[in-house]
Amino acid sequence: MTLKTFLLGACSLLALGGIASAETLTIATVNNGDMIRMQKLTDDFTKKNPGIDLKWVTLEENVLRERVTTDIATKGGQYDVMTIGTYEVPIWAKQSWLLPLDKLGADYDVNDILPAIRGGLSADGKLYAAPFYGESSMVMYRKDLMEKAGLKMPDAPTWDFVADAARKMTDRSAGINGICLRGKAGWGENMAFLTAMSNSFGARWFDENWKPQFDQPEWKETLDFYVKLMKDAGPQGASSNGFNENLALFQQGKCGMWIDATVAASFVSDPKNSTVADKVGYALAPDKGLGKRGNWLWAWTLAIPAGTQKAEAAEKFIAWATSKDYLKLVADKEGWANVPPGTRQSLYDNPEYQKAAPFAKMTLESINAADPTKPTVKPVPYVGVQFVAIPEFQGLGTTVGQLFSAALAGQTSVDDALKQAQDAATATMTEGGYIQ
Amino acid sequence: MARSVSTRRTAVVTLVAWAVALLIFFPILYTIITSFKSEQEAIQGFDLIPSFTLESYRDVQSQYDYFTPFMNSVILSLGSTILALIVAVPAAWSMAFAPSRRTKDILMWMLSTKMMPAVAVLFPIYMLFRDLGLLDSRIGLTIMLMLINLPIVVWMLYTYFREIPGEILEAARMDGASLWGEIVYVLTPMAVPGIASTMLLNIILAWNEAFWTIRLTTTNAAPLTAFIASFSSPQGLFWAKLSAASTLAIAPILIMGWFSQKQLVRGLTFGAVK
Numbered sequence: 106m107t108l109k110t111f112l113l114g115a116c117s118l119l120a121l122g123g124i125a126s127a128e129t130l131t132i133a134t135v136n137n138g139d140m141i142r143m144q145k146l147t148d149d150f151t152k153k154n155p156g157i158d159l160k161w162v163t164l165e166e167n168v169l170r171e172r173v174t175t176d177i178a179t180k181g182g183q184y185d186v187m188t189i190g191t192y193e194v195p196i197w198a199k200q201s202w203l204l205p206l207d208k209l210g211a212d213y214d215v216n217d218i219l220p221a222i223r224g225g226l227s228a229d230g231k232l233y234a235a236p237f238y239g240e241s242s243m244v245m246y247r248k249d250l251m252e253k254a255g256l257k258m259p260d261a262p263t264w265d266f267v268a269d270a271a272r273k274m275t276d277r278s279a280g281i282n283g284i285c286l287r288g289k290a291g292w293g294e295n296m297a298f299l300t301a302m303s304n305s306f307g308a309r310w311f312d313e314n315w316k317p318q319f320d321q322p323e324w325k326e327t328l329d330f331y332v333k334l335m336k337d338a339g340p341q342g343a344s345s346n347g348f349n350e351n352l353a354l355f356q357q358g359k360c361g362m363w364i365d366a367t368v369a370a371s372f373v374s375d376p377k378n379s380t381v382a383d384k385v386g387y388a389l390a391p392d393k394g395l396g397k398r399g400n401w402l403w404a405w406t407l408a409i410p411a412g413t414q415k416a417e418a419a420e421k422f423i424a425w426a427t428s429k430d431y432l433k434l435v436a437d438k439e440g441w442a443n444v445p446p447g448t449r450q451s452l453y454d455n456p457e458y459q460k461a462a463p464f465a466k467m468t469l470e471s472i473n474a475a476d477p478t479k480p481t482v483k484p485v486p487y488v489g490v491q492f493v494a495i496p497e498f499q500g501l502g503t504t505v506g507q508l509f510s511a512a513l514a515g516q517t518s519v520d521d522a523l524k525q526a527q528d529a530a531t532a533t534m535t536e537g538g539y540i541q
Numbered sequence: 542m543a544r545s546v547s548t549r550r551t552a553v554v555t556l557v558a559w560a561v562a563l564l565i566f567f568p569i570l571y572t573i574i575t576s577f578k579s580e581q582e583a584i585q586g587f588d589l590i591p592s593f594t595l596e597s598y599r600d601v602q603s604q605y606d607y608f609t610p611f612m613n614s615v616i617l618s619l620g621s622t623i624l625a626l627i628v629a630v631p632a633a634w635s636m637a638f639a640p641s642r643r644t645k646d647i648l649m650w651m652l653s654t655k656m657m658p659a660v661a662v663l664f665p666i667y668m669l670f671r672d673l674g675l676l677d678s679r680i681g682l683t684i685m686l687m688l689i690n691l692p693i694v695v696w697m698l699y700t701y702f703r704e705i706p707g708e709i710l711e712a713a714r715m716d717g718a719s720l721w722g723e724i725v726y727v728l729t730p731m732a733v734p735g736i737a738s739t740m741l742l743n744i745i746l747a748w749n750e751a752f753w754t755i756r757l758t759t760t761n762a763a764p765l766t767a768f769i770a771s772f773s774s775p776q777g778l779f780w781a782k783l784s785a786a787s788t789l790a791i792a793p794i795l796i797m798g799w800f801s802q803k804q805l806v807r808g809l810t811f812g813a814v815k
Contacts, residue, residue, distance in 0.1 A: 110587075131760060132720050132760050133759075136771060136772065136774045137774060141604060144604075160759070160760045161760070162759045162763070162767075162770060162771075163770075163771035164755070164767075164770055164773075165606075165770060165774065168755060168770060168773075172756060173755075173756070175663060175664065175756065176667075178664075179664065179667050179671060181666050181667060181671045182671070183676055183677060183678055183759045184759065275547055336776055356584065357584075357585070357586075377580075377581060378580060378581050380583070404657040494805065
C-alpha cells in the first residue's frame with residue numbers, strides 16, 4: 106500500500122516535472138493561407154526542438170492588430186511571438202516594445218532577405234522582425250480583353266496607357282469594367298492603393314518638416330486621374346470595394362484590369378476559384394515617368410514582444426519559420442507554388458520555384474521597385490510606401506480615406522476632399538507636436 | 542360574413558408574421574446554406590440550393606479543435622448566468638418590494654453602464670485583468686460576462702417581480718414566513734417563468750458576446766466566438782469555411798433556443814398585456 110502510494114506520488118511528480126519543463130509559446134497570427142499552412146507544419150519544429158510547445162491564436166487582420174496592440178502597450182505578456190505588419194515594426198521598435206533579433210543562428214543568412222523588406226524592419230542596424238511573407242502590388246489583366254481592344258500590355262506600363270486601355274476595354278452592356286480599383290475607405294484599403302499611386306505621381310503625405318501636402322498639385326492630379334478613370338471604366342459602387350470585392354469581380358470575369366496585392370495572382374490563376382484562370386497576364390504597377398512606380402510593399406513579419414518570458418524559445422521559432430529550410434519544407438510537402446513568397450532572394454534564384462510560379466519574376470521586380478526608406482520622388486521624413494509609419498497614421502489615414510471615398514462616390518468634389526484632407530492632416534500633426 | 546373577414550384577417554396576419562420571421566432569420570439561414578457549398582459556389586452569387594458538400598466542415602475540423610472552445614462557451618455562459626442570478630434575485634427583490642427613494646435612480650444608473658461603448662474601457666479592464674492574473678482565464682471572463690449582463694438581468698427580474706402582488710408576500714409574512722422562506726417558497730415559484738426566461742436570454746447573450754471574449758482571451762479560455770473569428774480572412778474568399786465555422790458555433794444555442802422557445806416567449810411577454 107505504502108509502496109503503491111509512493112510510486113503514485115513519484116509518477117505524479119515526474120508528470121508535473123514534465124509539464125514544467127515544456128515551454129509553451131503563444132503565437133498570434135493572421136488568417137491567411139501561408140500562416141495556416143505553417144500551423145500544419147509545426148511538427149517539424151517541435152521535433153527539432155523538444156520541450157517547446159506551440160499554441161496559436163488566429164484572428165482577422167484588424168482584430169489582430171487591435172488585440173496585439175492592446176497587449177503590447179499594456180505589457181500584458183499574453184503572446185510570445187506576434188505577427189505584425191511592416192507598418193507596426195518601425196513604430197514599435199522605437200518604443201522599445203520589441204526585442205531585437207540578434208540570435209537567429211549562423212546559417213540563417215540575414216543578407217538573403219530582400220533588401221527592400223529588410224530595410225523597413227530594421228532600426229539602428231538591428232533587425233526587429235523577421236519577414237514570413239512579403240507582397241507588393243501589380244497589374245493583373247485579362248489577356249483576351251486586351252487583345253480584343255487591339256492593345257498589348259507592356260511589362261512596365263504607364264498610367265496613361267492603363268487609363269487608355271481601361272476605357273477601351275470597358276463594355277458595360279456585357280458587364281465588363283475596364284479597371285477595378287479599391288475604393289472602400291480605410292488606411293489599409295483605399296489609402297494603401299492611393300498612397301502608392303500618388304508616389305508615382307510625385308506626391309507625398311508630408312514634406313521634410315512634416316507639413317501636410319494635400320494642397321499641392323501632385324495630389325490633385327492623382328485624385329483627379331483616379332476619380333475620372335473610375336467614373337469612365339470602373340464598376341458600379343466602387344467606393345465600397347476592397348480587396349475581397351474586387352477579387353470576386355475579377356474572378357467572375359467582370360474586370361479588364363485590377364491593380365492589387367501580388368498575392369492575388371495565385372487566387373485569380375487558380376481554376377478552382379476563378380472563371381478566368383487561363384486568361385490572366387501580369388505587369389508592373391504603372392508609373393508616370395518620374396522614377397517611382399505605383400506599387401506598395403507589405404510584409405507579414407514575426408516579432409518578439411519585450412514583455413515575454415520566453416524570448417529564447419521565441420527566437421528559435423522565428424528562426425525556423427523564416428528560414429530557407431522552412432521554404433524547402435513547404436516545397437517538399439505541398440509543392441513550390443505554395444511556398445510563402447517575397448522574403449528571400451534565394452527563392453527567386455531557384456529554377457524549380459520559377460517554373461512553379463509564373464508570376465514569380467513580376468512579384469520580385471515589384472518588391473524591388475519599392476523602397477520603404479525612400480518611397481517618394483521628393484524627400485520625406487517618414488518610412489513606408491503605402492503608409493506613413495507614425496502612430497497617428499491609422500486614424501488620419503482612415504479619415505482621409507473616407508474623404509477620398511466620398512469623392513469617388515461623387516458626394517464631394519476632388520477639391521473639397523483635398524482641402525478637408527489638408528485640414529484634417531494639419532490638425533492631427535499639430536496635435537501630435539510634429540508642426541507648430 | 543364576419544367569420545370570413547376574420548379568417549382572411551388571420552391569414553394576412555399569419556402571412557405577415559411569417560414574412561417578418563423569415564426576413565429576420567434569413568441571414569442565419571443563408572449562412573447555414575452557404576456552409577454546405579464549395580468555396581467556388583459560395584462566391585458565385587445568390588443561390589439557395591447548395592451542393593451539400595461537407596468539404597468546409599471537414600476543413601474547419603482539420604484546422605482547429607472544436608471541443609475546447611465549445612466547452613469554454615458552455616462554462617462561460619452557464620457560469621456567468623448562474624453568478625448573475627445569485628446577485629440579481631436578491632437585488633431585484635429589494636428593489637421591487639422594498640424600494641427606497643433612490644431605487645429608480647439606481648436602476649437608471651445600472652442601465653446607463655450599458656450605454657457606453659465597451660471599447661472605451663478596454664485598456665483599464667485589460668490592465669486590471671493583467672494585474673490580477675485573469676487574462677485568458679475562464680474565471681476572469683465569467684466574472685466579466687456576469688458584470689456586463691447584470692444590468693439587464695436585474696431589470697428583467699425587477700419587472701417580473703413587480704407583477705407579483707405584494708399582498709401575497711404580506712400574507713406569507715403574517716403566516717410567519719421568514720425573509721428567506723418568503724423568497725424561496727413564495728416569490729421564486731411565482732416568478733419561475735420570469736427567472737427562466739431571464740436565464741435563457743442571459744445564456745444567449747453570454748454565448749454570443751464577441752467583444753470581451755475575443756479581447757481578453759488567447760487560447761485557454763477562448764470560446765466559440767474566437768473560433769469563428771479565426772476563420773475570418775482579410776485576403777481571399779473563404780465564405781463557405783467561415784459559414785461552416787459559424788454554423789458549428791451557433792448550432793448548440795439555436796437548438797437550445799428552439800426547445801425552450803415556449804418559456805422564452807412566455808417570459809418575454811410576461812406582464813406585457815394587462
